Amino acid sequence: MALTVSELxxxxxxxEERRHVFAGWSPVDGVRRIYGGQLLAQSIMAMGQTVREPHRLHSMQGYFVHPGDVAKKIRFDVHPVREGRNFSTRHVFVTQDGQAVFIGGASFQTPEGDHERLPPMPVVPPPEQMQAEADFFAREAHLLERRRSHVSLIMQLFERRSEMWRPWLDPGVRPPVNGLWCRLREPCGDDPLLCHAVLAYASDLDLMTTAMRPRGYGQMDRRARSASLDHAMWFHAPVRPDRWFYYDMTGACAMNNRGLGAGALYQDGRLVGTAMQEGLMRVGEDESLA
Structure with missing residues (x-):
């Protein structure tokens, strides 16, 4: 199934079905498990709808508790934890058929102060000088049909360019570094909450695989099974995900089959967001990842 940006x-x-209870659905694209970035983005949208207008999202974090099923309705129960003059805090409990899928929280703040210090982005070539994702993976495109992956969904929705692509099979041992230019293929408007939700959506795919690059297994390798465990983000400045932004990623450490990835997101030469995620990767094991 092809998914357009407007459909996303x-x-x-x-x-909102009733006060602080929201309903959501997933695209059915051949992958049974819900894409983690979708849960992040939908949770942001649910929590943000319960916050009064002056307050803007500045951070969120959560845990992926159980693999979600794309064929089932998703329920988001939002709980107001704090309703202050300057800050609002929300907790969200995401379920399907009564089973927990994701739990998380977010903080919102009224803009204040005039001091600003945002680190500049690394010196990298512009996107026009980097290789397009579809071009690099043209020889391996058949793998997307043999092993369904959320990669195909991201490729439909986002244009991405990088100097650090690696093959989906047998990439070899690589250092835990990665970087790519990214933008939505269609306009998304200027709603701040939606823009940050889309940024969270895009941030999920590559953090863990970056941290696991030194293990030498590719994204489509059937010997390796992976799952996101948690995700945290900080939103420093406004962003428009339908314009080019650069995602600079590193893998700080790996232990006990877990890898920790950290990412910095830049637009117009300045830092607009920070993301961190820990994920699980097991090799040569058939049992459940739970």
């Missing part, structure tokens, strides 16, 4: 944005705008 519609899915991210979860619907």
């Amino acid at each position: 944005l519609s899915l991210l705008r979860v619907r």
